[in-house]
Amino acid sequence: MRVEASTEMTDIQLGFARVKDLEFQIRKTNWSLYEIDNSLAKGILRLIGLPSNIFEQPSNTVPSAVSQRQFAISTQGMVGFTNYGTKGPCDRRVISSFEYHASPKEDITSSVTPRDEPFNEFVVGGSPPILFRTRTVLVKLEVFTNRYTACGDPHLWVNHSTVFSVSDLKLRSAQFMIER
Numbered sequence: 331m332r333v334e335a336s337t338e339m340t341d342i343q344l345g346f347a348r349v350k351d352l353e354f355q356i357r358k359t360n361w362s363l364y365e366i367d368n369s370l371a372k373g374i375l376r377l378i379g380l381p382s383n384i385f386e387q388p389s390n391t392v393p394s395a396v397s398q399r400q401f402a403i404s405t406q407g408m409v410g411f412t413n414y415g416t417k418g419p420c421d422r423r424v425i426s427s428f429e430y431h432a433s434p435k436e437d438i439t440s441s442v443t444p445r446d447e448p449f450n451e452f453v454v455g456g457s458p459p460i461l462f463r464t465r466t467v468l469v470k471l472e473v474f475t476n477r478y479t480a481c482g483d484p485h486l487w488v489n490h491s492t493v494f495s496v497s498d499l500k501l502r503s504a505q506f507m508i509e510r
Contacts, residue, residue, distance in 0.1 A: 349385040349402070354462070357451035361410070362466050368441035370473045371484040372415030375442070379405035379466035379492035381452055403462065405492045411483060418478035425474070425485065435472045435487065442471055453499055461499040466492040 361376040387400035425433070447467050454460040470489040477485040 348391055349387055352384045352386055352454045354381065354384050354452045354454045357453050357461070359450045360446070360448045362447045362468065363445040364468055364471075365443045365445055366438065366441055366471070367443070368438045368473070370436060370475065371411075371438060371441075371486060372413070373483075374412045374414070374445075375468070375471070375486070375488070376410035376412075377407070377466055377468060377488065377490055378450070379407050379464060379490065380450075381405050381462075381464070384452065384454060384462060399496075401462070401494075401496055403464065403492070403494050405464070405466075407466070407488070407490055407492070409486070409488050411486055413481075413483040415484070417482035418476075418484070420480055420482045421478050421485075422480045425477070425487075430487065433477065434475045436475060437470065438473050439468075439471045442468060444468070459499040461497050462494055463497075464492050464494045466490055 359378065359380070361378050364375040364377070366373055366375055381403050383404040385402045385404070387402070389399070392400055444467075447465060449463045449465050452462045452464070454462065467490060468488065469491050472487040472489075474485040474487065479485050
């Protein structure tokens with residue numbers, strides 16, 4: 331069996347009431363790492379997009395012209411920052427979406443150097459098991475001017491993207507099973 335996936339959802343709208351929510355296991359994960367060297371922020375940014383759900387569109391809901399199985403992944407982004415620069419005053423306030431748009435900030439994406447953007451792997455059991463490989467990459471990094479976190483670190487706003495690919499998982503011996 332050949333498994334392919336399309337992340338292009340323009341022709342096929344995923345009807346979430348009809349999708350199959352697949353069980354999966356984590357095979358390999360690691361942070362994407364970025365070095366930030368700017369007068370407003372200096373340090374290491376860690377970024378990962380972890381799946382909360384993997385969905386498959388039932389074949390009877392996909393147009394007959396589409397021969398590939400259709401998948402979608404819902405991910406939750408996690409960000410960590412190790413500050414090597416100066417600290418500011420501690421501020422425990424959370425930035426609201428209104429404050430995000432109204433507050434002064436600076437785009438410092440050009441001050442970022444990628445150190446590692448690894449592929450993470452997740453497996454859906456079956457015969458054969460299906461391997462999902464994801465990669466989370468930084469798209470844009472902004473720092474709020476004169477605003478700091480509860481630890482006194484520069485307050486960063488991270489935009490990222492997670493892409494995925496799908497293939498059959500080739501195993502040498504044992505069948506991969508999802509434990510229930």
